[in-house]
Amino acid sequence: MLLGVIADDFTGATDIAGFLVANGMKTIQLNGVPQEAVPVEADAVVISLKSRSCPVDEAVAQSVSALKWLQAKGCQQFYFKYCSTFDSTPEGNIGPVTDALLDALDEAFTIICPSLPVNGRTVYQGHLFVQGDLLSESGMRNHPVTPMKDANLMRLMDAQATGKTGLVSYREIELGADNVAARFAELKQQGCRYAVVDTLNDQHLAAIGEACRHLTLITGGSGLAAGIAQNWSESLSDQSDAMQAGQPVSGHTVILSGSCSVMTNRQVAAYQPQAPHFALDVKRCLSESNYVDVVFDWVASHLGGKLAPMVYATAEPEMLHAIQAEFGAQASSQAVEQFFHQLVQRLQQHGVTNFIVAGGETSGVVTQSLKVKGFHIGPQIAPGVPWVKAIDQPLSLALKSGNFGDEQFFTTAQGYIHD
Numbered sequence: 001m002l003l004g005v006i007a008d009d010f011t012g013a014t015d016i017a018g019f020l021v022a023n024g025m026k027t028i029q030l031n032g033v034p035q036e037a038v039p040v041e042a043d044a045v046v047i048s049l050k051s052r053s054c055p056v057d058e059a060v061a062q063s064v065s066a067l068k069w070l071q072a073k074g075c076q077q078f079y080f081k082y083c084s085t086f087d088s089t090p091e092g093n094i095g096p097v098t099d100a101l102l103d104a105l106d107e108a109f110t111i112i113c114p115s116l117p118v119n120g121r122t123v124y125q126g127h128l129f130v131q132g133d134l135l136s137e138s139g140m141r142n143h144p145v146t147p148m149k150d151a152n153l154m155r156l157m158d159a160q161a162t163g164k165t166g167l168v169s170y171r172e173i174e175l176g177a178d179n180v181a182a183r184f185a186e187l188k189q190q191g192c193r194y195a196v197v198d199t200l201n202d203q204h205l206a207a208i209g210e211a212c213r214h215l216t217l218i219t220g221g222s223g224l225a226a227g228i229a230q231n232w233s234e235s236l237s238d239q240s241d242a243m244q245a246g247q248p249v250s251g252h253t254v255i256l257s258g259s260c261s262v263m264t265n266r267q268v269a270a271y272q273p274q275a276p277h278f279a280l281d282v283k284r285c286l287s288e289s290n291y292v293d294v295v296f297d298w299v300a301s302h303l304g305g306k307l308a309p310m311v312y313a314t315a316e317p318e319m320l321h322a323i324q325a326e327f328g329a330q331a332s333s334q335a336v337e338q339f340f341h342q343l344v345q346r347l348q349q350h351g352v353t354n355f356i357v358a359g360g361e362t363s364g365v366v367t368q369s370l371k372v373k374g375f376h377i378g379p380q381i382a383p384g385v386p387w388v389k390a391i392d393q394p395l396s397l398a399l400k401s402g403n404f405g406d407e408q409f410f411t412t413a414q415g416y417i418h419d
């Protein structure tokens with residue numbers, strides 16, 4: 001095995017796994033650190049954790065344990081995958097996990113590269129932009145769990161990490177990979193532990209990727225995956241049928257949406273006139289233990305139609321803020337997650353085999369509830385969202401990051417399901 005990826009959530013994991021496969025690396029995704037022997041024949045292994053918004057010490061422990069497992073499997077390079085919108089708080093978890101991984105690897109330097117230009121995530125003078133808006137002025141300022149109120153990656157790192165952060169600006173990146181590598185060495189020499197790298201386009205990512213060839217630890221979003229895969233191209237095994245193993249097959253399909261992002265709100269709105277849909281009542285999630293029976297009965301009675309039924313907690317910012325003010329942000333998000341956990345188990349027992357899920361945390365809950373050990377990676381529905389198929393059960397999932405895909409994502413995803 002060549003590359004080991006530690007992803008801080010499940011959509012993030014399928015996102016990077018999809019790009020690695022698309023760029024020639026035979027990749028397998030494992031859900032959590034395996035507790036028993038798992039046969040892994042791949043160029044890259046992505047371990048998905050649910051460590052983005054848990055307490056810092058848990059995130060660090062999970063990530064270091066994943067690292068040790070990957071080291072034991074012989075990985076030569078490691079990638080800490082976090083969100084392209086840098087989802088975190090002043091406490092973490094990106095900074096503390098990066099520090100812990102550097103320490104465990106006995107390394108003194110890495111890069112911070114959340115950019116993903118194909119989905120509008122760019123970095124200019126160390127500031128993260130989402131579709132042309134500063135991160136702090138994008139929909140991410142209203143995120144239910146990790147509201148992002150600052151776009152300056154150096155400041156964000158200063159708040160959560162122990163070391164000094166430097167910048168490699170786009171002008172230096174345009175001078176090419178050798179120049180970028182030289183700048184990394186210079187920043188390290190100056191005592192920087194992390195370098196934020198500007199990225200305006202895929203050419204910049206290619207130069208950064210090449211400059212990372214000799215870094216043991218890389219941190220970032222999924223955008224850099226292509227460049228990293230390129231560095232390993234001479235050592236790769238045959239990839240010809242890799243995507244076939246992840247192709248979804250026909251079966252009962254359900255859409256579960258727990259993301260409140262701007263794009264998911266648009267996707268839910270676009271799907272409503274086309275198919276059966278059920279809006280969750282957060283108050284009932286919090287207070288009625290049999291609410292799951294009500295929703296399960298509704299889903300069961302709508303299976304098998306032309307388009308899959310959709311259950312959603314997705315809310316516009318005004319409604320979300322009202323819910324959070326009434327019940328508390330943490331309590332309401334946990335109630336929604338707990339609800340999806342129960343519903344998914346009921347649906348699995350009922351024979352639902354295909355789940356299209358919107359939201360990273362939500363996808364983590366769904367995947368853990370289904371008790372899937374790992375995935376084969378299938379075709380990409382949209383950049384960063386492949387279909388994935390369980391290695392140990394007849395289950396297919398499309399785990400969509402809140403902000404990914406276009407308005408018709410839910411219908412497009414179902415177009416990949418065949419007999």
Ligand SMILES: Nc1ncnc2c1ncn2[C@@H]1O[C@H](COP(=O)(O)OP(=O)(O)O)[C@@H](O)[C@H]1O
Binds near residue numbers: 261337
């Ligand atoms: N109506 C709602 N009220 C309160 N919390 C909600 C609501 N809908 C979703 N949530 C919570 O918001 C969080 C969304 O996070 P996530 O699933 O990661 O989506 P995204 O990918 O957009 O970040 C989840 O914890 C979810 O349970």
Ligand SMILES: O=C(O)[C@@H](O)C(=O)COP(=O)(O)O
Binds near residue numbers: 085384
């Ligand atoms: O990097 C990204 O944007 C995604 O891979 C990702 O991590 C998504 O997280 P959510 O928005 O919480 O789904």
